[in-house]
Amino acid sequence: MATEASDLSDYVTLVSSDEFSFVVQRTAACLSPAIKRMLDPTNGFLEAKMNTCRFDNITGVVLEQVCEYFYYNQKHQNSKDVPDMDFPTELCLEILIAADYLGRNMNVPIGNLYTQNERPRINFVTRPINDNAIAFSSVYDMLCF
Amino acid sequence: MASHAGRGGRTKIRAPRRGLNGADVDFDAIWTVLEKAFREIHTKNASQLSFEELYRNAYKIVLKKKGEELYNKVADFEQQRLGQDVRTQIVNTLSAPLMLSHGSGNTLTTASERLSAGNKFLKELQQSWDDHQVSMGMLTDVLMYMDRVYCADHRQPSIFAKSMSLFRDEILRTPVHADQPTTLEILTHIILDQISMDRDGHPIDQSLVKKIVYMLEGLYESVHEVEDEKLYLSAFEAAFLETSAEFYKEEGERLLKESDAGAYCRHAKRRIDEETNRCRSTLSEMTTPKIQQVVEDELIRNKMKGLIEMDTGVQHMVDNDRLSDLALIFELESRVDARKPELTKAMQKIITDMGKEINKTAETASTTPAATGNDQDGVKAKAGSNKAVNQQTVAALKWVEEILALRERFENICKLSFTSDQTVTTAINRSMAEVINLFHRGSEYISLFIDDNMKKGIKNKSEAEVDATLEKAIIVVRYLADKDVFETYYKKHLCKRLLLDKSQSIDVEKQMISRMKIELGNSFTLKLEAMFKDMTLSEELTTGYRRYVANLGSADPRRADLGINVLTSMTWPLEAFRGGAEDSNEARTKIIYPPVVRQLKEAFEHFYSGKHSGRKLTWQSNMGTADLKATFPRSKGGKPRTHDVSCSTYAMIILLLFNDLPPGGSLSLEEIEAKTNIPKGDLTRNLQSLAVAPKTRFLVKEPMSRDVKPGDRFSFNDNFKSDFVKIKVGVVSAGNKVEGDRERKVTDEKTNEGRGFVIEAAVVRIMKQRKELSHAQLLSETISIVSAQFIPDVNMIKKRIESLIEREYLERLEDAPVPSYRYLA
Structure with missing residues (x-):
């Protein structure tokens, strides 16, 4: 489902490591500081020229969730008491890593880890949380290494 | 969209890809x-x-x-x-x-x-x-x-x-x-x-x-x-400020030498604006306040003194009414100091200088003719007109006018150039007060000024103008520190105005009093109001007496008529009418009245004691006036001439003496004195009016000379001629004039005495309340109470305290750490 990249358009293309393409609204995608900088025309990197970002370390499954989150965030940007967005639990670690990679300002704040019905479940909190570096790194260290 | 890794029935967290x-x-x-x-x-x-x-x-x-x-x-x-x-x-x-x-x-x-x-x-x-x-x-x-x-x-x-x-x-x-x-x-x-x-x-x-x-x-x-x-602050700004300071210091000094003060002010203002703009356009806004400070320091604060003292400085501006330049200076100095010390100082100095100049002029004007002043009094009085106001009085009026002009001028400057700034206004007012109080005759002159206006100034003036005049007078009064002295003079002058009926309008007098009441307080005007009350009462008394006499039935057409003013002795400064110190020593001698007058006097005394028992009347014959009908023998071929003569009571007594004299008879000065008991000073003056002044020469003096000396003889002037039916004999010292030195000494003594009482009263009042008080505290409290009336002399307060201790109102505390007193009930 790859789409042609168009310059100056409102949409940008995000390409996963397994060659899935997602066409996303620029404003939504720029939630991630990394993507924002990649596409910054003043810096003039290749991505900005092509209007396309390739992510060699993010798979399509994960990237889809990320894009979903972009829109979810945009939709609820100015509202209060937004319900948490649920991710497939089995993807949580990969999403965590992607979120870290794309910049934690992405407001995918990394979540409360808790036990419910005797099975672990990571509930991604979509409310902006200012600085959860500690929360994140502990989860990250626990699970990744 | 992308393929989706579906959720299985059993959830398993996928491990992140290891490869990367x-x-x-x-x-x-x-x-x-x-x-x-x-x-x-x-x-x-x-x-x-x-x-x-x-x-x-x-x-x-x-x-x-x-x-x-x-x-x-x-x-x-x-x-x-x-x-x-x-x-x-x-x-x-x-x-x-x-x-x-x-x-x-x-x-x-x-x-x-x-x-x-x-x-x-x-x-x-x-x-x-x-x-x-x-x-x-x-x-x-x-x-x-x-x-x-x-x-x-x-x-x-x-x-x-x-x-x-x-x-x-x-x-x-x-x-x-x-x-x-x-x-x-x-x-x-x-x-x-x-x-x-x-x-x-x-x-x-x-x-x-x-x-x-x-x-x-x-x-x-x-x-x-x-x-x-910031590097900007540490590396550049300091150097920038330093070189700027140098630059402006040099420029300021050069400009002070080269240009005039107005130009300097404009330049300084321009430079400040320039630097502000430079910070905006070339440097950083952060520096704006700092560089302004530097320019203000170098061009204004450090140069203000020099600027003000320049030839073309504040003095020059005031002299030439350069209001806009003054406003500039004011603006500049208010930038660096809200209190504007230099400008204030300069303005104060200018006011003091100008004020001293006015004081000096007044002083010289008043001292030059003083020596001859007394002698001329009589002569001028005989000239019998309002022109008799002597040079000193003119000087007094001029002084007040000039002070008022000075004040108005600086008030104007204040308003137009200094935006009515509080500090400067206060300073200017303080200097004005200083100038006015520096002049030791200030109180007297101001009172004279009011007196003159009451007698002549307000004639034919509209209400608004009268109001303005009163306001002017009050303005100066407000500056006076020694208000008690002013009160003394005002009372004296008011007394003469009332008794001699010189005032243009009693209404205006009363207005003035009520203004003073507002300005200076109730106690100040208490006695003045009492004087007005006495006047009203006396009027009623006179009418009552006349009715009483008429009812007596013994309507005697030859009986003399009597108008009387009964005055409360404490409120009226009766010494004002006595010539000077000489009289105050002589106990009030019993004047020997001619029988007609004595009769009248006794009749009134009888009437009065019938109305109010236990009151003693003291006759102030030196203040009265009398109307006589004088008949002169027919001259060759004419009928007997009758004239209505209005003269002082003394002159009347003297003239009546000659009624009893055979034609051609004469009396010596000593004889007249013995027969009348009129104090010598008054006698001499009255004789002068009667025998020397050409228009009212009812008597002939032997030898003919200007002065009345012991041994002179007087006889009735049969050949008196006058075109007028009514003749007014000049009343000596009727006008309010500047006091002679002797009079002033008396006044000063009286003032001091009065102050002593005020101070004692204040001290006793304070001590009664506090029981015990240290010396310093007592002093300061006394001063604060008394200063509404005058500026007390510390030595005088000390003396009063001593005297109170002697009289056992107070005692010293022996064991107090600081000198203290205790009130003895």
């Missing part, structure tokens, strides 16, 4: 890629680079905990680039004029040469700075992950901050060549040079300088980027 994160990272290989990319970025050639790739590389390194290595590598890379390529480029633009100008002064090159060379250098520096910032921005973006994870965790400054401080160290802090100033020093010098060109009127490239200043503002002393350690 787990594999070993070849640091050097990755660094080589990054370094190459960085070079591309620095040459503005980033379009072929994939941000994601670089970002991922940096990410990988950091993930592998090699963030520190990466950080150091980048720093080294930047340091090398700046230290070599960039610096060389910048140093190359430093041309000879710049280097020379730094060392050996500006004389060798022209301003425009220096300007263009400087601009070249500034441009290059600014360009490098811009480039550095842009590329470092991109580098930082690429290294974002490193900044986020490594720098934050290890408390390292971000790579951007690091590279900025590298720029500072490598470019600015390094000497251009060995043993030569650093780039920063040269830079500072160039900017300062350009600013001084700007001040001299050479146009400079303001936006370029502004950009460089931006650069300095963006750099900090340390990597921590503390807000008040």
Whole structure:
């Protein structure tokens, strides 16, 4: 489902490591500081020229969730008491890593880890949380290494 | 969209892909890629680079905990680039004029040469700075992950901050060549040079300088980027302020010598505005308050004194009514000090000087004729007109008018030039008070001024004008410190006005009193009001007496009519009518009245004691007037001539003596004195009016001379001739005039005596309340109570306290640490 990249358009293309393409609204995608900088025309990197970002370390499954989150965030940007967005639990670690990679300002704040019905479940909190570096790194260290 | 890894029935967390994160990272290989990319970025050639790739590389390194290595590598890379390529480029633009100008002064090159060379250098520096910032921005973006994870965790400054401080160290802090100033020093010098060109009127490239200043503002002393350690502040601003201070100091001194004060003020104002604009357009807004401070210090604060004392300074401005210039000076000084001490001081001095001048004129005017004043009184009085106001009185009126004019002038200046500023107004008022109180006859003169207005001034004036006059009078009164002295004089003058019926309008008199009541308080006007009350009562009394006499039935057409004023002795300053000190010693002698008058007197006494028992009437014959019908023997071929003569009671008594004398008989001065008991001074004066003044010469004096001397003989003037039926014999010392020295001494003594009582009363009142009080406290409380009426003399208070102790109102406390007193009930 790859789409042609168009310059100056409102949409940008995000390409996963397994060659899935997602066409996303620029404003939504720029939630991630990394993507924002990649596409910054003043810096003039290749991505900005092509209007396309390739992510060699993010798979399509994960990237889809990320894009979903972009829109979810945009939709609820100015509202209060937004319900948490649920991710497939089995993807949580990969999403965590992607979120870290794309910049934690992405407001995918990394979540409360808790036990419910005797099975672990990571509930991604979509409310902006200012600085959860500690929360994140502990989860990250626990699970990744 | 993309395929979706479906959720199974049983949830299993997928492990992250190992391949990427787990594999070993070849640091050097990755660094080589990054370094190459960085070079591309620095040459503005980033379009072929994939941000994601670089970002991922940096990410990988950091993930592998090699963030520190990466950080150091980048720093080294930047340091090398700046230290070599960039610096060389910048140093190359430093041309000879710049280097020379730094060392050996500006004389060798022209301003425009220096300007263009400087601009070249500034441009290059600014360009490098811009480039550095842009590329470092991109580098930082690429290294974002490193900044986020490594720098934050290890408390390292971000790579951007690091590279900025590298720029500072490598470019600015390094000497251009060995043993030569650093780039920063040269830079500072160039900017300062350009600013001084700007001040001299050479146009400079303001936006370029502004950009460089931006650069300095963006750099900090340390990597921590503390807000008040901007390089701009530490390296440039201090030097800028210092050279500015020097420049303005020199300029201020030059201008003080060369131009006039008004021009100086305008220049200073322009310079301040200029510097404010310069900060906006060329330097930094941060500096605005500081440079303003410098200019204000150098051009205003340190020069204010000189400026005010210039030939064309404040004195000149006041003299020539340069209100706008004064306003300028005021504006300038209020910039540096809200209290405006110099201007205030100068204004005070001017007022004091002008006031002293007025005082001096008044003094000389009043002392010159004083010697002859007394002798002329009689003669002038006989001239019998309002012109008899002597020179001293004129001087008094002139003094008040001038003081009022002075006050009005400065009030005007205050309003128009000083925006009615509180401090200056207060200071000016204080000086006015000082001037007025410096003049020891102030109280008397002001009272005279009011007196004159009451008698003549308000004639034919509208109500508004009268009001204005009263207001003027009150204004001056307000300044008086010794209000008790004023009260004494006012009472005296008012007394004469009332008794001699000189006042134009009793209504206005009463208005004046009520104004004083508002200004000076109830106690001040109490006695004055009592005087008015006495007058009203006396009028009623006179009517009552006349009715009583009429009812008596013994209507005797020959009976003399009597109008009487019964005065409360305490409220009326009766001594005002006595000639001077001589009389006060002589006990009030019993005047021998002619039988007609005595009869009248006794009849009234009888009537009065019938009305009020237990009151003693003391007759003040020296204040009365009498109307006589005088018949002169027919002259050759004429009928007997009758004249209505109006004269003082004494003159009446004297004239009546001659009724009993055989024709041609004469009396000597001594005989008259013995027969009448009139005090000698009054007698002499009255005889002078009757026998010397040409129009009222009812008596003939032997020998004929101007002065009345012992042994002179008087006889009735049969040949008196006058065209008028009604003749008024001049009443001696009827007008209110300036006191003679002797009179003043009496007044002063009386005032002092009165003050003594006031002070004693105050002390007793305080002590009664406090029981025990230290000396110092008692003094200060007494002063604060009494000062509403006059400024007390501390010595006098001490004496009064002593006297109170002697009379056992107070006693000294023996064991008190400070001298104290106790009240003895």
